[in-house]
Amino acid sequence: MxxxxxxxxxxxxxxxxxxxxxxxxxxxxxxxxxxxxxxxxxxxxxxxxxxxxxxxxxxxxxxxxxxxxxxxxxxxxxxxxxxxxxxxxxxxxxxxxxxxxxxxxxxxxxxxxxxxxxxxxxxxxxxxxxxxxxxxxxxxxxxxxxxxxxxxxxxxxxxxxxxxxxxxxxxxxxxxxxxxxxxxxxxxxxxxxxxxxxxxxGRGDAGAVEPMDDRDDGDDDHRDRLEELAESWIGTATSGDLEFSLAVIEAERGRDVLAVLPRTRHNRYPIPFAALSVAPVRGGATGRSVSLGERLGADLGHHYGTAVERRVLEGADELAVTVDAPPQVSRHEGYETAFLDPEPATVDVDLE
Known part of the structure; x- marks a missing residue:
């Protein structure tokens, strides 16, 4: 890789x-x-x-x-x-x-x-x-x-x-x-x-106009592909106008890979050039966070991920996804105030 x-x-x-x-x-x-x-x-x-x-x-x-x-x-x-x-x-x-x-x-x-x-x-x-x-x-x-x-x-x-x-x-x-x-x-x-x-x-209200009919970003079904490919499907968490889908996928060098797909909530666009991390939460206490790398794959498209030890995930009640730096992309109107300081998104973990 x-x-x-x-x-x-x-x-x-x-x-x-x-x-x-x-x-x-x-x-x-x-x-x-x-x-x-x-x-x-x-x-x-x-x-x-x-x-x-x-x-x-x-x-x-x-x-x-x-x-x-x-x-x-x-x-x-x-x-x-x-x-x-x-x-x-x-x-x-x-x-x-x-x-x-x-x-x-x-x-x-x-x-x-x-x-x-x-x-x-x-x-x-x-x-x-x-x-x-x-x-x-x-x-x-x-x-x-x-x-x-x-x-x-x-x-x-x-x-x-x-x-x-x-x-x-x-x-x-x-x-x-x-x-x-x-x-x-x-x-x-x-x-x-x-x-x-x-x-x-709806002008000026929360929401978005429809995407172009002929858009070719290949992202409409990537969450479904993630769920199909997952060794362990974790779930989807939402923070503001961002959705994060999480799953454990194929092993890499003997360690499982935690894949995270961030998408815009309304039109499900990928979010490149961001800095994300994930941390286990157990008993209300947040553990050490791990940075996620930006990735491209034929099946998952644009996503973020990191190799993790399964025991770390199995010992967590929740996973918290944090946007450490918002996507460093310019914005057309309707997006200029979005994705700048989202709260961490949490999802329950049940890998048993």
Missing amino acids: RRRDALAAGGLVLSLSAGCLETLEREDAWRELVVDPPDGVYVPPKVDEMVSYGTETVDGRTLSLAATRPHSFWTVTGTDRARADVRNYHAIHLMASAHDAETGTVVPTSVTTTIRSRDERVDERTLWPMLSQRMGFHYGDNVPLDGDGRYVATVRIEPTSADVADGLDDRLETATTVDLEFDYAADEIEGLERRLIDADE
Whole structure:
């Protein structure tokens, strides 16, 4: 085991006058529709349509590129967040999704883009890892372009930072580069549909909009697979907007492996780039915690895990899962206040 075409964004239409719509088309004016968001996942005020810039499969990884209007988002450093605002030179919000081609597993890694037009470099950057309620985990940023025309985006996907198993290491532990050509037209981006969500339909309330119908993250059935593969199924614990499924799976070097699948509560998205630990609890006293490593597997997809001695688990009444550092991923609206300081999640242990 080693380390490392238009897409309708959907939503609910808010009936507004033409003048109000024009006001809300201005970037960030619509934020006033949710003045005081809750501390957690909430239904955002709008969703935007996207345009596809193509998909390529190279070296066992599938890379998809898409764009929408430039918009603000929040970066996360430790437990602090900061808003990244739109600048007048931003032409698009560029989004890249990287998956294992065979299993659809999301790949936590570093993704850089170099954009050229007429053989001249227009922009080069490392994209932010991101979470959005429609796309789930992806990479993105607001980027400038040099007017309408044909562009070539060279996307470099670095080796994954997660531990890799189940034969994925031969295609996820090396870097790969993908070239995607796309045509940019400012009118097309400005004309993308923006659908506003009515307050009567939950705008600003705890909850989330539905994910894209064609999402390819392969995570809907990973909890079921964990339960099927488990030598001992432990259970599911919830803390705020996160769910943790726990099980003991196959032995590794003579020791059992405790696998933990964290997912967002509403859309069951994986949570990369977090720091998790687990500790046994007996008689109300919490024992020594053990750090969980980020992992990728053909059956379990993205998860966290560690080798443990079974006697430690059998001697516990409960297991407590702690988020030692929240996922270091940027957030689209609706996620910016979530997953920053969750309480430990506990689950009863019965391995007899």
